[in-house]
Amino acid sequence: MKTKHIITALLVLAGGAIGVHAGAGTVTSGLNDIIVGFYATGGTGATTNLEVDLGNASQFYGVGGTLTLAGLNSDLSSTYGATWNTRTDLFWGVAGTTGSATGTTIGGNAIAAKTLWAGSAQLTLGSGSTPWNKAGAFAQQAPANTIATLYANASGSLNGAAALTDNAHGALINNTLAGSWTKQEGTSAAAFNYFNPKGSFDNSTNIAGGSFAATDLYELQPGSGPGSYLGTFALSSGGNLTYGGSLGAATIPEPSTYAAIFGAMTLGFVAWRRRNQSAKA
Numbered sequence: 001m002k003t004k005h006i007i008t009a010l011l012v013l014a015g016g017a018i019g020v021h022a023g024a025g026t027v028t029s030g031l032n033d034i035i036v037g038f039y040a041t042g043g044t045g046a047t048t049n050l051e052v053d054l055g056n057a058s059q060f061y062g063v064g065g066t067l068t069l070a071g072l073n074s075d076l077s078s079t080y081g082a083t084w085n086t087r088t089d090l091f092w093g094v095a096g097t098t099g100s101a102t103g104t105t106i107g108g109n110a111i112a113a114k115t116l117w118a119g120s121a122q123l124t125l126g127s128g129s130t131p132w133n134k135a136g137a138f139a140q141q142a143p144a145n146t147i148a149t150l151y152a153n154a155s156g157s158l159n160g161a162a163a164l165t166d167n168a169h170g171a172l173i174n175n176t177l178a179g180s181w182t183k184q185e186g187t188s189a190a191a192f193n194y195f196n197p198k199g200s201f202d203n204s205t206n207i208a209g210g211s212f213a214a215t216d217l218y219e220l221q222p223g224s225g226p227g228s229y230l231g232t233f234a235l236s237s238g239g240n241l242t243y244g245g246s247l248g249a250a251t252i253p254e255p256s257t258y259a260a261i262f263g264a265m266t267l268g269f270v271a272w273r274r275r276n277q278s279a280k281a
Contacts, residue, residue, distance in 0.1 A: 025162075025163055025168075026159075026160050026161060026162060026163055027053060027158050027159060027160065027161045027162075027163050027168070027169055027170065027171050028053070028159060028169075029053040029150075029151045029152070029157075029158040029159040029169075030151050030152065030159060031097065031098060031099040031104075031148060031151060032056050032057050032058075032096065032097075032098055032104050033053050033054070033055060033056055033057065033096055033151065034053075034054045034055065034056075034057050034060060034094060034095070034096040034117055034217075035051055035052065035053055035054065035094070035095055035096060035150055035151075035158065035181075036051070036052050036054060036092060036093070036094050036233070036241065037049055037050070037051045037052075037092065037093055037094075037095070037150075037181035037185070038050040038051070038076065038079075038080070038090065038091070038092045038181075038205070039090075039091055039092075039175060039181055039182050039185075040080055040087070040089055040090045040091075041089045041090075041091070042089045043080075043081070043087070043089055043090075044079075044080055044081040045079045045080040045081070045090075046175075047174060047175055047176070048079055048172050048173070048174065048175060049172070049173045049174075049175050049180050049181040049182055050075060050076065050079050050080075050170065050171075050172055051150070051158050051161075051170060051171055051173055051180075051181055052069070052072075052167060052169055052170035053158055053169045053170070054069070054169070055169075057096050057104075057106065057117050057219075058104075058106040058107070060117075060217060060230050060231055060243065060245075061106055061107055061230060061245075062107065062245060063231055063243065063244060063245035064245060065244070066242050066243065066244040067242065067243045067244070068240055068241070068242045068243075069240070069241045069242075070239075070240050071166050071167065071239070071240075072167075072235075072239040072240065072241055073238055073239025073240075074166055074239070075164055075166055075167060075170065075239075076205075076239055077239075079172060080205075084205055085205055085206070085207045085237040085239075086206055086207070087205055087206060088204065088206050090204070090205040090206075091202040091203065091204060091205065092202070092203050092205060092213075092215075092235065093118075093119055093181075093185070093191065093201050093202050093203065093215070094117075094118065094119030094215055094217060094233060095116075095117065095118050095119070095147050095150070095192060096116070096117035096118075096147065097114075097115065097116050097117065097143070097144045097147040097148055098111060098112070098113055098114065098115045098144070099113065099114075099144055099145075099148045100113055100114050100141045100144045100145050100148070101113060103115065111219075111221060112137075112221050112222055113137070113144075113222075114137050114140040114141050114144045114222050115140075115144075115219065115220060115221045115222070116132075116140060116143055116144060116147065116194070116219075116220040116227075117217060117218070117219055117220070117230075118132055118192075118195055118201065118217070118218055118220065118227075119201065119203070119215035119216065119217055119218075119233060120132055120195075120200055120201065120215065120216050120218060121199075121200055121201070121202065121203035121204075121213070121214075121215050121216075122203075122213075122214040122215065122216060122232075123200065125211070125212075125213070125214055126214075128216065129200070129215070129216040130200060131216075131218050131226035131227050131229065132194075132195055132218050132220055132226070132227045133220075133224075133225065133226055133227065134220045134221065134222065134223045134224055134225055134226070134227055135194075135220075135222065135223075135224070136222055136223070136224075137222040139194075139222075140194070140220065140222050142193045142194065143192045143193050143194035143195070146184050146186075146192045146193050146194075147184065147192055149178070149179050149184050150179060150181060150184055152179075153179070154177070154178040154179030155177045155178050155179055156173050156174060156176075156177020156178055156179035156180040156183070157179030158171060158173070158179070161173060185198075185201075203215045203235070205235065207235070207236070207237040211236075211237065212234045212235055212236040212237065213234070213235045214232050214233065214234050214235075215232065215233045215235075216229060216231075216232050216233075217229070217230045217231050217232065217233060217243075218230065230245065231243055231244055231245040232244055
């Protein structure tokens with residue numbers, strides 16, 4: 001399976017965490033990628049979205065170990081203040097889509113157009129989240145188009161934005177621009193014209209006790225019933241965003257074992273993403 005080959009290749013790299021390389025130029029972002037977005041409703045950084053393209057959605061299927069994007073702390077601190085991890089007005093979410101025109105193929109399986117990938121926050125850490133429900137193609141077209149605007153085709157979209165100094169796949173975007181996370185997620189009860197309640201889509205960065213906040217990732221192909229669980233993102237108080245395919249519900253580790261488990265198999269999103277881009281080319 002493609003994902004296993006990528007993971008194996010990365011494990012051969014020099015030991016330890018693979019840090020985020022310095023950013024240069026502009027961000028490349030497109031359909032079928034997963035984006036994590038941060039926004040504040042007040043205070044420091046209230047006019048700025050911090051957005052990072054995590055790479056193609058195929059990388060989030062069948063992950064047996066853990067994948068880590070290290071080094072977000074400096075970007076979060078410089079944008080939202082050194083106390084970003086205790087703020088009650090700073091939020092983050094995860095979203096992606098195939099767009100409304102064509103689908104894609106992942107692991108040899110066809111993924112239909114208007115498929116959505118979305119995070120659902122674990123409101124009680126370790127208890128799992130409520131899956132988002134799938135809907136028909138007509139109902140998922142609006143959110144697919146809305147999320148697709150994050151990538152490109154609007155002022156403030158991530159594709160072509162100036163890259164962060166510490167992250168070649170992230171950017172700071174003014175939240176008044178049409179393609180920004182804030183504008184596209186909207187201010188209604190349903191995030192991206194679909195995910196209701198919005199309070200379950202957005203996760204807080206108020207990470208108490210040196211622990212972490214968790215958001216489960218779901219695939220929603222047009223249809224009916226609950227979306228398919230893929231894995232869990234964990235944002236630590238130190239600014240590391242980690243993803244694992246077996247960290248859902250009651251299997252999320254206690255803070256005391258968090259570092260040991262994730263340190264045993266840490267992979268870098270940047271090298272991981274670059275290898276995927278080479279494969280596309």
